[in-house]
Amino acid sequence: MAWADTVVAVLKKYNVRYLNYVPDSKIEKLLEAARNLGGFEPLPLTREEEGVGVVCGQSIGGARGVLLCPTAGLGNSINALASLAIAYRIPCPIIIGVRGDLGEFNPGQVPMGQATKGILDAMRIPTYSITREDEVEKMTEGALRVCYAAEAPVAILITNELAGWKEGRTRT
Amino acid sequence: MIDRAEASKYLVSKLTDEVVVTSLGNEKYDLRAAGEYVRTFYNWNSMGIASSIGLGLAMARPDLKVIVYDGDGSLLMNLGSLATIALRAPKNLIHIVWDNRSYAMTGGQPTATAYHTDLGVIAKGAGYPKVERVETNAEFGNIADRALVEPGPWFIHCLMQEKPVAGGGLPSPTAIKHRFMDAIGAHH
Secondary structure, eight states: OOHHHHHHHHHHHTTEEEEEEOOOHHHHHHHHHHHHHOOOEEEEOSSHHHHHHHHHHHHHTTOEEEEEEEHHHHHTTHHHIIIIIITTTOOEEEEEEOOSSTTOOOTTTHHHHHHHHHHHHHTTOOEEEEOOGGGHHHHHHHHHHHHHHHTSEEEEEEOHHHHOOOOOOOOO | OBOHHHHHHHHHHHOSSOEEEEOSSTHHHHHHHTOOOTTEEOOSSOTTOHHHHHHHHHHHOTTSOEEEEEEHHHHHHTTHHHHHHHHHOOTTEEEEEEEOSEEGGGTOEEOGGGTTOOHHHHHHHHTOSEEEEEOSHHHHHHHHHHHHHSOSOEEEEEEBOOOOOOOOOOOOHHHHHHHHHHHHTOOO
């Protein structure tokens, strides 16, 4: 199974139904795997901060959702995570497609990509970085278990080591 | 102009099993002063995202009407949520926006609605099927009565003058969450 198929299979095992997303090339792999597996409801967002609200609303309603977004989107969601998911203790799994790291071509992605781990650490959000195919199932499942046990946000990073970097137009 | 405290009393008197999500502004104090309704998710400081929390709840619980108690300043911070709500179009969502044209909690600075911005027009443009503008308490009562029984999503744009609000503080965030989830029988 490709990494994305494994991730969505674990989401299904934990009854995660709603895939609330801002797209990215890695996120599209997850959405495609979810379409193939079936049983999910995708919701496109205009901004990641909205997604934290939506996941938390689903969660206090007794249903499970996940926020899918690129690293840049984490920056758009910080006060929502702090003031809602953390302050109210609401489980909020976030799967982040990493940009701005190994192999990045876009200079606008690098600062946020490099700051991501430090920001998550400052927020005390448990972070699980997946770099190897043979760890996808364990890391995804382990992260979700922490999320629902702690009733808190957790971040799963889909790295370029695992999923490859994006080819793009380099600077002239 | 509507008296929000009176309108809040009217709304609370009509509630049976609906759920309410508030924004962080003064509207939450008027709602609470109108009577303790335990199916209320009070918002301490999540700027702008009451409408998004309401959307998530409306998706998770299609059996319940979800009322979002929002304000102009908050909604202006999350206008994109109007497009997302219209896209998903949950029939059980009632989005009430109290428009006092100011950031009342921070000293009354004017918001964009004090100038040229019309939130009802934006909601219509975003694709809400039912948009109403109300300026009196009688109109508010009529529209609220309809919204509680007819399918939405509704956008109820309420024009008001800010007045001093009654009431004290809120329970802790975790107390609010547990009380709310217990009341609707939800588990994470």
